[in-house]
Amino acid sequence: MTAADTKAAGPPVTLPRAPEKTGTSPSGQEAGGPSTKKRRKKGELLPYLLILPAILAIAAVYVYPLIKTVIMSFQDLGRAALWGNGETPWVGFEQFTNILGDPEFWSVVGRTLVFMTICVVLTMGIGLLIALMMLKLSTWVRLVLTVALIAAWSMPLMVAASVFRWFSDSDYGLINTLLADITGNEDEWLGHNWFLDPWQGFGIITLLVVWGAIPFVVITMYAALTQVPKELEEAASLDGATAYGVYRYVTWPVIKPVFTMVATLSVIWDFNVFGQIWLLRGNKPEPDYETLGLYSFSKAFESTSFSQGSAIALITVLMLSGVAVYYLRQLIKTGEVE
Numbered sequence: 001m002t003a004a005d006t007k008a009a010g011p012p013v014t015l016p017r018a019p020e021k022t023g024t025s026p027s028g029q030e031a032g033g034p035s036t037k038k039r040r041k042k043g044e045l046l047p048y049l050l051i052l053p054a055i056l057a058i059a060a061v062y063v064y065p066l067i068k069t070v071i072m073s074f075q076d077l078g079r080a081a082l083w084g085n086g087e088t089p090w091v092g093f094e095q096f097t098n099i100l101g102d103p104e105f106w107s108v109v110g111r112t113l114v115f116m117t118i119c120v121v122l123t124m125g126i127g128l129l130i131a132l133m134m135l136k137l138s139t140w141v142r143l144v145l146t147v148a149l150i151a152a153w154s155m156p157l158m159v160a161a162s163v164f165r166w167f168s169d170s171d172y173g174l175i176n177t178l179l180a181d182i183t184g185n186e187d188e189w190l191g192h193n194w195f196l197d198p199w200q201g202f203g204i205i206t207l208l209v210v211w212g213a214i215p216f217v218v219i220t221m222y223a224a225l226t227q228v229p230k231e232l233e234e235a236a237s238l239d240g241a242t243a244y245g246v247y248r249y250v251t252w253p254v255i256k257p258v259f260t261m262v263a264t265l266s267v268i269w270d271f272n273v274f275g276q277i278w279l280l281r282g283n284k285p286e287p288d289y290e291t292l293g294l295y296s297f298s299k300a301f302e303s304t305s306f307s308q309g310s311a312i313a314l315i316t317v318l319m320l321s322g323v324a325v326y327y328l329r330q331l332i333k334t335g336e337v338e
Contacts, residue, residue, distance in 0.1 A: 066317070073311040095311040105295070105312070112271060112291040115202060119270040122210045124263050127217025134222050146219070153215035161279035164208045168194045168280075195281070198288040205289075208276050213269065217262055224258035225251070257330060264327040268320055292316045 076091045099105050134142050167174045170193040180189040195201035228251050236246045274293040277285050285294055292312065300309025 069310045069313055072307050073314045075307050077306040077310075091307075095307050096315070099308065099311055099315065108290055108292055108295045115206070115273070115291060116267060116270040119206055119209045119213070119273070120263060120266045122206065123213045123217055123266050123270075124259070126210065127214045127262075128221050128259070130214070130218045131221035131225055134218070135225055149215035149218055152211065155212075157212070157275050158279060160208060160212055161276060164204060164211075165280060168204045170194070198286075201280075201289060205273075205276055205280055208280065209270060209273055212276075213266060217266070220258060220262050221255065224255040228254045257333065261327060261330050264323060264330065267323050268327070271320060271323075272316070 073095055074090060074092060075088045076094075077088050134145065137145065166172070168176075170176065170191050175194075176189045176192050179192075180186045183189065194204050232250045233246050236250050241249070272293055273291060274297070277289055277291065277294060281289055290298060293316070296309045296312035296316065298309075299312060300306050303309075
């Protein structure tokens with residue numbers, strides 16, 4: 001081995017280490033310093049900035065009228081004061097005392113509760129049965145039924161009310177014609193006015209309300225039913241459970257949260273039914289057809305007692321606030337489960 005070879009085979013030269021990060025950027029700012037925090041803060045505020053226009057719109061449409069309703073309910077607002085030509089005295093709880101002490105108000109409340117209960121029970125019952133039936137239908141039949149439900153759901157209320165007014169017309173109504181043909185008693189059914197008796201009239205109104213609400217219930221409940229694990233249903237059937245047992249112990253626990261939320265929404269909607277009664281009674285419902293919404297409207301605009309109408313509306317909001325809180329709790333529970 002020559003001297004040149006010995007020199008070439010000498011010990012390896014140690015390379016210098018790369019400088020360790022000290023947390024200081026070239027600009028002299030530490031990692032995660034003020035600039036990073038500012039960027040993070042802007043990122044956290046971005047969702048709230050995006051929904052700010054919607055919040056302002058909701059406040060303008062709902063919050064301001066609610067505040068104005070609360071103020072008016074503690075006043076004695078007449079027609080002159082409404083147009084700024086008179087004073088508006090404060091009367092405290094006098095409006096509420098007069099309303100709660102009026103037997104007519106409690107009669108309207110009872111009528112509203114009965115009407116709402118019947119509508120909700122029929123809507124949820126028929127809607128759930130149709131949703132269960134859709135599971136057994138073929139794909140193309142289910143598609144046709146879904147399109148028909150969406151078409152019925154999207155129909156304007158005025159059009160739907162006009163159709164049901166024609167159905168129940170005393171002279172040319174389809175219901176009277178069918179009943180006359182089925183029973184063979186034309187004298188009894190041809191010319192029969194369904195709205196002379198409030199019970200029969202509310203039956204027609206209930207049909208309109210249920211017909212308009214069923215599509216939402218069917219589509220929502222069908223979506224919930226598709227989330228039931230088929231393996232659990234098959235296992236229950238193999239264990240000897242009947243169809244009712246499979247539904248009660250396997251299907252129902254899965255769809256119960258959705259059913260509860262839809263039923264709660266139906267309670268809120270049917271408690272506030274206004275347009276269906278208003279349109280079917282020719283824009284002037286009789287006192288026997290007044291629910292709380294119509295009762296508040298008639299007090300405010302027909303009796304020109306705007307403060308009393310506002311007080312009735314506020315009492316209605318307070319009645320429904322418990323239902324709304326229950327609905328929000330169900331939403332939170334559903335989110336936690338998911």
